[in-house]
Amino acid sequence: MDQSGKSEFLPGFWYAALPSEELRRKGMRRQRLFGLPLLFVRDGSGAVHALDDHCPHRGIPLSDGSFDGWEIECCYHGWRFSCSGQCTAIPSLTPDSSVNPGRIKVRTYESAESDGLIWIYKRKSKEPLPPVPFLEKPSENYTLQVLSRTMRCEMDHGIIGLMDPAHGPFVHQAWWWRTGKSIHEKEKRFEPIDYGFRMSAHNPSSNSAAYKLLKIYGEPITTTIDFVLPNRRIEKIRSGKFWYSSLAVVTPVDELETRLDFVAAWNVFRGVPFLKSIQRYFGSKFIDQDKRIMEKQAAGLRDRPNLMLIDGADTPAKWYFQLKNAYQKSVEEGTEFENPIHEPVTLRWRS
Ligand code: FES
Ligand SMILES: [Fe+2]
Incomplete structure (x- = not known):
């Protein structure tokens, strides 16, 4: 901002x-x-x-x-x-x-x-075009789903909302996802990657029902969540030969409005009848919960109150602003972008 x-x-x-x-x-x-x-x-x-x-x-x-x-x-x-x-x-x-x-x-x-x-x-200037963003799809057969919303909120708040680990139990409270009672302390390792940072975990969010479903296959689950400039959250979950990938991006429509586009691909439960509609139903509910909270926040922000970012749960948001500033500086000065996150960090919070 x-x-x-x-x-x-x-x-x-x-x-x-x-x-x-x-x-x-x-x-x-x-x-x-x-x-x-x-x-x-x-x-x-x-x-x-x-x-x-x-x-x-x-x-x-x-x-x-x-x-x-x-x-x-x-x-x-x-x-x-x-x-x-x-x-x-x-x-x-x-x-x-x-x-x-x-x-x-x-x-x-x-x-x-x-x-x-x-x-x-x-465009920045006459630079060669980078590759178009795409989902990693480890096998040939998969289901693809796209969900999009327009939200009355500013882009930066939409983006930090993507990487905000503490809102889950309050915004996405639902029996099939997680409940307020399941809040517990988390410790996650983050590391710098090209233009962003990665959270890797070998035992993802054990209190969420959606992840529990993957567990029925019995294989260990690994998950990574990347944030990459300018606005991308990339999640990858693997469990043996099963996988799920998603990409969420937040794009400014104008100063007051933002698009949220979410695309997911998976090879889990393929062949189950109506699964795509069931997943669309739950996916839409989930994304609408985010939309609603973003718009409520935007209403509060109209008065331009002072804001706080606290260590732990809000550190990814702080990193976003640091990455963005570093990138803007590199464009203004015509220098190479340097990731302001220099080394792996362990963050702790309760969610
Ligand atoms: S033809 Fe487009 S304004 Fe005249
Ligand atoms: Fe959310």
């Missing part, structure tokens, strides 16, 4: 824009991100393109126009644009006009698709 308490996003990363299934072939979708009005289209071949959602003529949103799968037509004066933003036709031009549509372009952004999400790249 800057001096005014506003969340600033970091350039030089891929950000999740929307779930793939929300953009059908030959369809278009407007989606504001980073305070920018963006237009996403999926062309007739299935490829996704991201453009500035303004007509370069007189600024009307292109998303108010029409799209035939190859060209976008503005609804005001019918100017047409290819998916790469090139103006291809200006209906009002006379043959002797000196206006050249070939010189008119809508701004475009790099976009990509992976694991059920559409991503957009936010």
Whole structure:
């Protein structure tokens, strides 16, 4: 957060824009991100393109126009644009006009698709594109699930909420997850990784029912939870040949609103009828609990009260701000990013 308490996003990363299934072939979708009005289209071949959602003529949103799968037509004066933003036709031009549509372009952004999400790249300068984020999937057959929400809260609070170990028993209290009575002291080892930190454990959250389910396979369970800049929480659980991976990202829509996109893949219980719907039901409940608490917090934060981050349970949040500051400094000064977390640390808290 800057001096005014506003969340600033970091350039030089891929950000999740929307779930793939929300953009059908030959369809278009407007989606504001980073305070920018963006237009996403999926062309007739299935490829996704991201453009500035303004007509370069007189600024009307292109998303108010029409799209035939190859060209976008503005609804005001019918100017047409290819998916790469090139103006291809200006209906009002006379043959002797000196206006050249070939010189008119809508701004475009790099976009990509992976694991059920559409991503957009936010540039630092002319750097080469890093790989698009993806889930680690240790076997070929798996179930994939995407859940997305828009929350009325600022990005930074959404992100530290992802890495907050102490809210579980209070926000996610449910018989199938964990109960208030199950709070006990935890001790977890954290270590620095590229652009973030990792929590590794060999006996994950023994008080949660969801993990207990994996135990029925009888193999030891290992789990890692990574936080990686700019906004990614990556969880991996393995138990013998069974695995579960998830990626949660928090992306700013504008100063007041944030997207939470969650994608999970697993090869556990495949073939159980209705399992995907059951998991969607519980996944949605879980993510809605986070959304509700984030929005309540945002209501409190409107008065800009003083905040506290305490050692132990809030240390990951402190690390997030340190990582973010170090990254911003490296961009401003044009220097190599250096992880401010230098060595493994053991944290203790009760949850
Ligand atoms: S405003 Fe788009 S064609 Fe005129
Ligand atoms: Fe949560």
